[in-house]
Amino acid sequence: MIQLNKMSFTYTKQPFLENISFTVESGEIFGFLGPSGAGKSTIQKILIGMLPNYTGSVVINGIEIKKHDNRFYEQIGVDFEYPSLYKKLTARQNLDFFSSLYQGDCYSADELLDFSGFYFL
Ligand SMILES: Nc1ncnc2c1ncn2[C@@H]1O[C@H](COP(=O)(O)OP(=O)(O)OP(=O)(O)O)[C@@H](O)[C@H]1O
Ligand SMILES: [Mg+2]
Structure with missing residues (x-):
């Protein structure tokens, strides 16, 4: 890879x-x-x-x-060194924001939260 x-x-x-x-x-x-x-x-x-x-x-x-x-x-994802958004957004908003950067199909925030075992409102 x-x-x-x-x-x-x-x-x-x-x-x-x-x-x-x-x-x-x-x-x-x-x-x-x-x-x-x-x-x-x-x-x-x-x-x-x-x-x-x-x-x-x-x-x-x-x-x-x-x-x-x-x-x-x-085709790639990057966890940036200096997060400027992560702490200002909820977990769901973070997932929605990052999926908006991709044109192709992405997992939904619900699917990813389910997958991770974390549950947020
Ligand atoms: N744009 C740049 N121009 C010139 N030198 C740079 C530039 N960016 C980084 N450097 C220098 O390159 C070297 C390596 O930096 P780098 O940020 O890759 O190290 P690092 O291993 O990630 O360090 P850290 O553990 O502190 O994050 C450092 O001496 C840094 O000052
Ligand atoms: Mg570094």
Whole structure:
């Protein structure tokens, strides 16, 4: 589902992320840990197409990320680092808001609340 092969990226002229390779299979839960400044958020930004000027290969669901078009965003979900809406909206409003970002069919808020086992008004 996610394949990085010798991916390198830097914000400046100094080397930063160098030759990062890993694979995440469909259905696998994968996390990466590292000290502050190690590049975790940078890798997340690369994975969602915000930083296309990497070298090497970053493929998600068969799409080389630097060549993606907006259909790519129908296939992914992102839990952003700095939530600005989550706390201001109810759980149901959060689910409705995020499903509104997708053109395709989504589960309804009721179905997701049922699935999660949480119940909110
Ligand atoms: N837009 C940018 N321009 C230049 N340098 C940047 C930019 N964004 C981040 N950096 C630098 O890149 C380095 C890695 O930052 P990044 O946010 O990816 O680290 P992180 O592993 O997510 O850290 P944290 O655990 O603190 O969230 C830091 O030194 C940061 O200052
Ligand atoms: Mg970070």
